[in-house]
Amino acid sequence: MRTDEEKASKGGAADHVDDLKQVTTADVDDDEEFSRQEQRKIVHRIDARLVVICGVGYLVSLMDRTNTSVAAIAGMTKDLGLKIGFRYSIIVLLFFVTYIVAQPIATVAIRKIGPRIFISFIVFTWGVILIGFGFVKDWQQMAGLRALLGFLEAGFFPGTVYLLSTWYCRHEVQKRYSVFYIIGAVAGSLSGILAFGLSQMEGLQGIRGWRWIFIIEGVISILVAFLSYIFLIDFPDRASGAWGFLNEKELAFVVRRVNRDRGDVHVEPFTLGRFLRPALDLKIWGFALIFFCSTTVTYAIAYFLPIILVDGLGFGVGESQCLIAPPYAFAAIVMYTSAYVADKYRIRAPVIAFNSLITLIGLPMVGFGKGSALRYTGVFLATAGANANIPSAMAYQANNIRGQWTRALASATLVGFGGIGGIAGSLVFRSQDAPAYIPGIWAAITSQLVLLLTAAVMSWYFWRSNKKADRGELVIEGSLSVNPFALGDGSTSDFDSDDLLRNGEREVDNQKANRQPANCCLQPSNLSIQPR
Helix, strand or coil, X not given: CCCHHHHHHHHCCCCCHHHCCECCCCCCCCCCCCXXXXXXXXXXXXXXXXXXXXXXXXXXHHHHHHHHHHHHHHHHHHHHCCCCCCXXXXXXXXXXXXXXXXXXXXXXXXXXXXXXXXXXXXXXXXXXXXXXXXXXXXXXXXXXXXXXXXXXXXXXXXXXXXXXXXXXXXXXXXXXXXXXXXXXXXXXXXXXXXXXXXXXXXXXXXXXXXXXXXXXXXXXXHHHHHHHHHHCCCCHHHCCCCCCCCCHHHHHHHHHHHHHHCCCCCCCCCCHHXXXXXHHCHHHHHXXXXXXXXXXXXXXXXXXXXXXXXXXXXXXXXXXXXXXHXXXXXXXXXXXXXXXXXXXXXXXXXXXXXXXXXXXXXXHHHHHCCCHHHHHHHHXXXXXXXXXXXXXXXXXXXXXXXCHHHHHHHHHHHHHHHHHHHHHHHHHCCHHHCCCCHHHHHHHHHHHHHHHHHHHHHHXXXXXXXXXXXXXXXXXXXXXXXXXXXXXXXXXXXXXXXXXXXXXXXXXXXXXXXXXXXXXXCCHHHCCCCCC
């Protein structure tokens, strides 16, 4: 006769639940070596070193991939004949083809090579490529270089999202993602102003102003690559020896803390099957779909806002390049506010839904509003809501994933679908639809409706699964029959909050042991803690 443990491992449920003893986990901030104040100082040092340098890298990444729009209105369209057919859209699109294809390879490479070497190398290389943009002779050469740029940038965003998620507990991550993304959003705020200034170099050394935009921004990327090589840090389990960073005791504390929160600091040995197996989990694709719907709007705005301001709202070139900044500044405020609320109250899907509703208010104002003032106000709302959902979707996924290689694949699929959103965003606003761009507006509205439906379905799934786990009918992924971090004194992790239960999204994969039968265990292939 099989034991309860065997039944649980085979069938995902346990009989005689009332007889099973519950296990509790330690509060992530209860540490035997460091006080709460000392812990906060350590976390802030991680913020200053990791979030800032990743954010600066993301700034140049966004600036370098979206500067085609400001170069287009500065003379590139005329010089390269980009108004013929779909040439401009093709140039924008090709970036995302290679960007998507290279995602899985890049997330494996960053774990194998290490963030400092890998990220600094790709940033340096794409900086060189960007300088080459300034010397192209025709649109085909520009298209080829855009494809190379996409291949190189493919490793940056999923790699940094993955890296950031390994250093923080789940209830801390969205604020960090937001700061990271806000620093990057400065590219959206300032790229137009910077491009306007660089375009004033028209004729210097016999080079057109739009070409100087690419050349100087490529040089900036190379400088950031050198900074990344000096200051970027590795994953927590192998970050010892980083220049001017944490000592061995402080790093050990970080590992203990993250292990208490979700138990997946130490990486499992890589196998292709282990890396690809999580692709069968539908929720990974649900997170990716939410991200796709968000990036469809953000990329559409990034690529076409300068053009819409000129062709649709009647502003001049200089005015349009400067009017790009205010909507992104407003988006930064909305982004951090929503992240603060989400982390404080430990909710994800309701915040995502709220941001999507803001976008849905703004988009019709842009497409159907009367007068430039009303339509420009709509740009503020659409830009803010869509961009605020980028870190929200990243945190929603990060909170529900366990295991290093599962996290790597999930980051690749999330950002890969974000790249597909970039393809969609590059195609929805067509020059022949100017000045109102109504088909593009409807496509963006549809994406937000799909986002709301997906978030609702996933919240219902989490709510139902949590109810089953509470009754002992479901074994949560990543659970251990004996929790090595349990205190046994009735204390629980800070993240296991009834607030999440009320909102139907107490994250399934990271359910705490005191909500699970102690004798339920998973098969070894499903465990996400690697023995030390």
